[in-house]
Amino acid sequence: MMKTGSCSFGMWKVLVSWEGNVVHQVQFVRTAPEGLVPVQFTKFLAGRVDSFAPLVSAAVSGDSVYSRIYAAVSDIPYGETRTYGEVAFAADTHPRVVGNAMARNPTALIVPCHRVTAADGGLGGFTPDLQIKRDLLKMEGKRRRG
DNA sequence: CAACGTGTTCCAG
DNA sequence: CTGGAACACGTTG
Structure with missing residues (x-):
């Protein structure tokens, strides 16, 4: 239930x-x-x-491109970040699709879309408010890659 | 079926 | 550093 x-x-x-x-x-x-x-x-x-x-x-079940992306994002360790491109590579798809998948991510936090950042060092985006992403990364003690 | 929009990227000027 | 094309995929007409 x-x-x-x-x-x-x-x-x-x-x-x-x-x-x-x-x-x-x-x-x-x-x-x-x-x-x-x-x-x-x-x-x-x-x-x-x-x-x-x-x-x-529930988003990681199935074998669609999106579920692979969500699974790949779920593998990002606490406190670390990956770029859209790296996630795309892991899920065998294109960065653009990753952005699209994150924007429609039905389960924030569980699928840590806040740990996915832009390749140029920027944060990328976050719905409904980018500030949430900043706060989450700050809380996790954001460190670049490792 | 064709066109458009994306939380992007990468390669030219 | 700025500008534009390309990419994959779901959504919409």
């Missing part, structure tokens, strides 16, 4: 929908319905854990 809840991250709310260990949706929103979320979220957002295990994103 599908459950829904929310928790806070700065001025934003994190809306979460999940079923068992499979997370179907994680979105940053202004306002969200009240409700508990798995402890992994509150701990992660507090910087107390670096993993969501045993939770997994």
